[in-house]
Amino acid sequence: MRCLAVSARIPWIIKYRPKTLSEYIDQEEAKNTLINWLKRFPSVDKRAVLLYGPPGVGKTTLVECLAHDFKYDLIEMNASDFRRSKDIDRVAIKSADKLSLAGKGKLILLDEVDGIYEKVDAGSVGAILELIKNTKFPIIMTANDPWANQLRELRENVIMIELKKLGKKEILEILKRICVAEKIQCSDEALGYIYELSNGDLRSAINDLQTVAEGFGRVDLDLAKTILRRRDRELDPFETLRNIFSARYAWQARVAISQSNLDRDMLIQWLNENLPRQIQDPEDLWRAYESLSKATVYLSRIVRTGDWDLLSYAIDLMGPGVSFSIKKIEKDKWRWVKYSFPEKIRELSRTREQREVIYSLASVIASREHISRNKARTDVIPYLRIIFQNNIEEAAKLVLGLGLSDNMVKILAGEKSGEILKRVKEYQKLIREEARKSEEIKEVKKTPEKKSVEKREKEERKTQAAGLDRWWKK
Amino acid sequence: MSEALTQILWTEKYRPRSLKEVVNQKEIVARLMKFVEEKNMPHLLFAGPPGVGKTTVALALARDLYGENYHRYVLETNASDERGIEVIRTKIKEFARTAVPEGVAFKIVILDEADNMTADAQQALRRLMEMYVDTTRFILLANFPSKIIEPIQSRCAVFRFMPLNKEDVVERLKYIAKNEKVDYEEEALETIYEISEGDMRKAINILQASAALGKVTVEVVYKVVGLAHPKEVKEMIQLALSGKFLESREKLRKLMIEYGLSGLDVVKQMHREIFSSDVNLPEDIKVTLADYIGEINFRLAEGADEEIQLSALLARLSVIGTKLGLSKPSEVPSRKR
Numbered sequence: 001m002r003c004l005a006v007s008a009r010i011p012w013i014i015k016y017r018p019k020t021l022s023e024y025i026d027q028e029e030a031k032n033t034l035i036n037w038l039k040r041f042p043s044v045d046k047r048a049v050l051l052y053g054p055p056g057v058g059k060t061t062l063v064e065c066l067a068h069d070f071k072y073d074l075i076e077m078n079a080s081d082f083r084r085s086k087d088i089d090r091v092a093i094k095s096a097d098k099l100s101l102a103g104k105g106k107l108i109l110l111d112e113v114d115g116i117y118e119k120v121d122a123g124s125v126g127a128i129l130e131l132i133k134n135t136k137f138p139i140i141m142t143a144n145d146p147w148a149n150q151l152r153e154l155r156e157n158v159i160m161i162e163l164k165k166l167g168k169k170e171i172l173e174i175l176k177r178i179c180v181a182e183k184i185q186c187s188d189e190a191l192g193y194i195y196e197l198s199n200g201d202l203r204s205a206i207n208d209l210q211t212v213a214e215g216f217g218r219v220d221l222d223l224a225k226t227i228l229r230r231r232d233r234e235l236d237p238f239e240t241l242r243n244i245f246s247a248r249y250a251w252q253a254r255v256a257i258s259q260s261n262l263d264r265d266m267l268i269q270w271l272n273e274n275l276p277r278q279i280q281d282p283e284d285l286w287r288a289y290e291s292l293s294k295a296t297v298y299l300s301r302i303v304r305t306g307d308w309d310l311l312s313y314a315i316d317l318m319g320p321g322v323s324f325s326i327k328k329i330e331k332d333k334w335r336w337v338k339y340s341f342p343e344k345i346r347e348l349s350r351t352r353e354q355r356e357v358i359y360s361l362a363s364v365i366a367s368r369e370h371i372s373r374n375k376a377r378t379d380v381i382p383y384l385r386i387i388f389q390n391n392i393e394e395a396a397k398l399v400l401g402l403g404l405s406d407n408m409v410k411i412l413a414g415e416k417s418g419e420i421l422k423r424v425k426e427y428q429k430l431i432r433e434e435a436r437k438s439e440e441i442k443e444v445k446k447t448p449e450k451k452s453v454e455k456r457e458k459e460e461r462k463t464q465a466a467g468l469d470r471w472w473k474k
Numbered sequence: 475m476s477e478a479l480t481q482i483l484w485t486e487k488y489r490p491r492s493l494k495e496v497v498n499q500k501e502i503v504a505r506l507m508k509f510v511e512e513k514n515m516p517h518l519l520f521a522g523p524p525g526v527g528k529t530t531v532a533l534a535l536a537r538d539l540y541g542e543n544y545h546r547y548v549l550e551t552n553a554s555d556e557r558g559i560e561v562i563r564t565k566i567k568e569f570a571r572t573a574v575p576e577g578v579a580f581k582i583v584i585l586d587e588a589d590n591m592t593a594d595a596q597q598a599l600r601r602l603m604e605m606y607v608d609t610t611r612f613i614l615l616a617n618f619p620s621k622i623i624e625p626i627q628s629r630c631a632v633f634r635f636m637p638l639n640k641e642d643v644v645e646r647l648k649y650i651a652k653n654e655k656v657d658y659e660e661e662a663l664e665t666i667y668e669i670s671e672g673d674m675r676k677a678i679n680i681l682q683a684s685a686a687l688g689k690v691t692v693e694v695v696y697k698v699v700g701l702a703h704p705k706e707v708k709e710m711i712q713l714a715l716s717g718k719f720l721e722s723r724e725k726l727r728k729l730m731i732e733y734g735l736s737g738l739d740v741v742k743q744m745h746r747e748i749f750s751s752d753v754n755l756p757e758d759i760k761v762t763l764a765d766y767i768g769e770i771n772f773r774l775a776e777g778a779d780e781e782i783q784l785s786a787l788l789a790r791l792s793v794i795g796t797k798l799g800l801s802k803p804s805e806v807p808s809r810k811r
Contacts, residue, residue, distance in 0.1 A: 272782050276719045282792040285719065289786035293773060300777035344781055347731050358734040368486055370529045371675075372554040372587055378739050379676060380483070382702035383683040391686035397481035427479040 012210045013203050016178055018058075021065045026170045027058065030161050034062070034140075037159065038070055041138050046159050048132045048139040050113070052146035053163030056201030059142040062163070063109050066140075072107035106137040114143040116150055125154060132157055165200030168192075174202065175209055179219070186219040193224045234261040237270050238339050244271070244319055245278050245326070246333050253319035264314075268296060269342035271322060278337050281328040291321030357407045364402060381412070388413040388420065396423035400431075484682045485675050488650050493534045498642050499527055502633045506531065510538045513579060517603055517612045519588075519627060521619035522635025525673030528615045531635075532584050535613070540578070547581045554587040559595040562602065570606040581610050588614040589621035596623045603629055637672035640664070646674065647681050651690070656681075658690035665695045704733055707743045711753060714788040715795035722788050730780065737780030741771050744787070759794060766790055 018024040021031065030051070037044055051059050067074040108131075116124045132139060143151065146160060172191055179186040190212070198205035208228050212219045215227070235243060235256060243256035260267055271292055279285045295317035298310045326333050348355075358377065365376035365384075388395040388409070399409055399420065409424075410417045490496045493510065496503050509515035520528040536544040549569040551561060566583055574580060585591075591599065603612055603626065614630065616622055647663045650656075662684070670677035683698045684690045706725045713722035729735050735743075745767050747753055748760055755763070770787045774780060 268779065268782070272779075272785065275785075276723070276789075282717060282719070282789065282796045286786070286789035286793045289782070289789045293770075293778065293782050293786040296778040296782050297773050297776055300779075304777065344727060344731075347727055351731050355731070355734055365483070366552070366555070369483060369675075370533065370550065370586065372552040374554050374736065377734055377736075380485075380679060382704075383679045383698070386683040386698055386701050387686040394481060394686045397479060398483075401480035401482040431479055 011207070012178060012182075013206045016174075016181070016206065017061055018065055019068055021069045024058065024062060024065045025174070026166060027062065027163050030163050031062065033159075033161055034066060038066060038138060042136065046132075046157060047135050048141065048158040049161055050141045050143060050146055050151075050154065050158040051161050051163060052143045054165055054200065055144055056198070056203030056205075057163045057166055058202065059163055060109070060111055063107070063140050063142070067107045067109075070107070071104055072137075073104045074107050074109055076109045076111065108135065108137055108139045110139065110141040112143065113141045113154070114145045114148045114151060125150060129153060129157060166202050167200070168195050171195050171198065171200070171202055171205050175205060178206065178209065179213075182213065184213045184217065184219060186213075187221055189221040190219045190224040193221055194219075194228070197228055235259045237262050237267075237341075240267065241270060241274055241278075241339050244323055247320065247323040250316070250320035250324075253323045254315060257315055257319045264299070266342075268292065268299075268318060269345060270339070271318060273342040273344070274337070274339045275322070277339065278335065279326055279329075279332050281326075281332070284326045284328050284332065287325035287327070288322045291317045291325055295321065353407075354411065357405075357411050361404070361408045361411065364404070364408075368402065385412050389416055392416065392419050392423055395420045396427055399424045400427055483679075484650055484654070485678045488646070488653075488678065489530050490534055491537055493531070493538050496527065496531060496534060497646075498638055499531065499635055502635065503531065505633070506535050507538075510535065513539070515611055515631075517607075517614075517630040519614045519616065519619060519622065519630035519632045520635060521616050521632060523617060523637055523672065525670070525675040525677070526635045526638055527674065528635055529584075529586060532613045532615060536582055536584070539582075547575065547578055548584060549581070550584045550586070552586045553595075554590040559592065559598050562591075562595050562598040566599070567602060570602055570610040572609075574609045580608070582613060583610060584613045584615070586615045587617070589616035589618045593623065596626060600625050600629070638674055639672070640667050643667045643670070643672065643674060643677050647677060650678065650681065651685070654685065656685040656690060657688075658685075659692065662690045662692050662695050665692050669695070669699055703743065704729055704735070706733075707740070707747050708752060710788070711744060711747055711791065714791035715753075715755075715798075715800045717792050717795055717800075719788060719792050722791075723785060726781065726784055726788065730784075737774045737784060738771065740784055741767060741774060741787070755794075755798075759798075763790075763794070 021035075024031065034049065034051075037049065041047075051062065053059060064074065066072075110128065113128070128141075141154075141158065146155065172188075172195060175191050175194065176186065179191075186209075191209075194205050194208045194212075197208060208224075209219065212224050212227050216223055237260070240256050240260035240262060244253045247253035247256065257264075257267065262270060275288050275292065276285060279288055295314045298314035298317065302308060302310050302314070323333070358381070359373070361381065362373040362376040365371075365380050366373045369376065369380065371379070384398070387398065389412075395409075395413060395416075398404070404412075406417075406421060409420055413420050493503050493507050506515075518532075520532060522528055533544075536548045540547050549566065551565065553561075556565075566585075569581065569583060585599075599612075600623065602610075612630075614622065614626070619627065619632065644663045644667055647666060648658075651658050651663070663681075666677050666680050666684075670680060680695060680698055680702075681690065683702070684694045687694050687698065706729050710722045710725035710729070713719075713725065726740070729740055730737070745764065748755065748763055748767070767787065770783050773783050
C-alpha cells in the first residue's frame, strides 16, 4: 500500500532514523559494550563483533550511528554482496589502505551474515575469517539468527552482542514522537494495536503507522484494524502442529502447512513423531497414520514420476487428513501437548557411524558370497552375530578369513569384541611366525625335485591357456 | 597349520567350483555341461527358490568355460542392490559393448535377483540382450520368473531349479560337519533341513552358527534360529496389541536403526509372527491383517517413508487389540474419558 504513496515522499523509517548515538534510544547495554570496544580498538581481543537480534530492532542503524559519532567511513556489504569469497577479498583490499581521503578511519559492516548459504557461497565464511584476522579496522556483522550452522566458526572469533526486541513503552514513545513531528492525530488504542502487530519490530511498526497516516491523515483504531493485516509470519514447528491438529476447516490445516518454517519432509517427521502424543484414541490414531502414510505414498510418486500435480493431494492428506482423523475424542484436537523433536532424526544421526559399518560389512559379505547386500544383512549377519557373541576362537578366525575391520567386530560382537580382537592379534603373530619358518625351510630345502614340480605346473598352466585359446577360436 | 587360524563362511568354502562337483539338479547340470563342450550357449534364465544352487551353477559354468581367471570375462551384478535402469544403461552396457578379448567367444553377464529389476530396466536389458548377443551372453537368476517380462523370457533358455530334497541337504551338511570336525546329532541336521525349507545357504549358515555353540543338537539348532530373528519383532507386536503404541514404536526404531533391518524385512517378519502360534489372535483377524500387511508392503515397495508405513500398521494392531479387549482399560486413557 505504501507503494501507492507519492514516490517523492521519504519513507519514515529513513526520515526518522537516528543519525547519532544520542538519538538512538534503548539497547543501552549493547550500546555501551560497542562504544567501549571501539574506544579501545585496535588493542582488543577480538577485532569483530556479531550484532544479533530479531528484524527491525535497529542493528544496522546502531552501526551507522557508531560510525557517525566515531567519525568512521562506513564500508558496507550485505548478504547479496558476499556471495563469493572474492567479493569479500575486494573489501579487504579496499580497507587495506590506512586512511580514507578525508583522513578518517574505517568501520566495516557486513550486514545479514546469516544470509550466507554454506553450499552456494562456498568459501565466504573462510574469507570473512581471513578478513577478521588481517583487518586494521573494526568489523561489525549483523544477523537475525546467529546460531545458524554456517556461522559456527565465525562465532568463535567474534564478540557476540545481542539487541533485544523493543518493548511496548519504547515503540509507543517513538511512534508518538513521529505523530507529533508529522502533525498527525493518533489515538493510543491505534498505536497499541500497531505495536501488537509489530511484535517488537520497530521498522514494521513505523511502516504500518505511515501506511495508515498517509492515506487518511489520522490514525484511529478502526482505520488501523481495517487497513493493517497481520503479517504472514512463518510458523515454528510447534505452532504448525498445533494449527494442523486444531483446524476446524480444511483450509486452516492447509494454511498451517504453507506457513510453516519446516520443509515438507521435516514436517512429516514432526507429525510422525507427535501423532501418538496428541491423539489418544487408537482408532483416531490409526486413521491419522493412514492419512499420513498415504501422503508419503503420493510424495514418493512425485519423486518417481516428476508429476508435481500430485502435491496438493499429499498436502490434503498430511494436513486436513490428519486433523479430521480425530473423531472419537474431539477434545484431543485442542489438548495441550508438549511436542518433541523427531526422535528418529536424532537416532539416525547418533547411529550413522554404526549403520555405515553395517553397510560395509554387508558389502564385504555380499561380494564374497555372491548375494545382495540386503540378503547379507538379513540372512548372514544374524548368524555371524551368534558366532561372534558365543565363540571367540571361531570369531577371531573369521575376522582373519573375511578381513573384517575392528568396527565390524564391535558391531557383531558387542562387549565380546575386546577379547576377540586380542585373539586376532595372537593369531596374526602365530601366522607370521609360521610364514617365516616355512620361508626358512624353503630356502634350505629347495630341492631340484621341488623346482621341477613348480616348473611342470607352470608349463601345464601355459598349455592349458593355449588350449583355451584354440578352443575359443574354433 | 596357518589355515586352522583363519576361517571363512562355510557357504563360500563348500561351494562347488565346477559343474562336475554339483550333485543336485542333475538334468540341468548335464545340459549345461553340453554347453561347455560345445563352447556355446544361449542366454539363460535360472528360476527357482533361494538356496538351491542357481548362483553356484552359474559361477561353476563360467569357471568351466574360462578356467580360474573367469572373473575377467564375467560381470556379476545383483539387481536388488542396483535395481534401476541406470545400472543397465551404464555398467552392463559398458561391459557388453566392449570387444571380446582374444581367444574367447563371448563374455557373460550374471544378473542375480533379476526379478527385482524395474519394468523399464527390463525393457532396456532386453535391447542389450539383442544388440550384443554376438559378444555377450546373459545368465539371469530369479526366484519368480513370472516377474521377468515375456520378451526376455522368450530370448532365454529357461531352467527350473527344483527345491533340494532332504537327503541331499543332510548329506551335504554331514560332509561339511565331518570336514570341520563338528560334533553333531543326526536328528539335528534333519531339523536344520526342516527349518531351512530346502535352502542350502540357510542350512549351512545355521550349521556354522550352531557349531559355534558346541555340539550341534536339536536344542542348539532351535536356539540359533531363535537368536537369528530379533525378539523385538514379537515384543513390538505384543506391545501394539496391548495399546502401548509409543513403546511398540520404540521397538520398531530399534529394529530399523540398530539392527539395520529395512522396512520390508520388518513387514515380512511381522507377517510371519502374526501367523505363528505365539500370537494369540482369532484366525479371521489374522486374515484381515494379512490384507493390511500386504497393503503396507505395497506402499513400502512404492518407496514411501518406512517408519510411517509401519507405524500405521502398529496403530492398526492397537485398534484390533483394543476391540478384542487385549489392552487393559487403564492403559488406554481414551476409555476413561
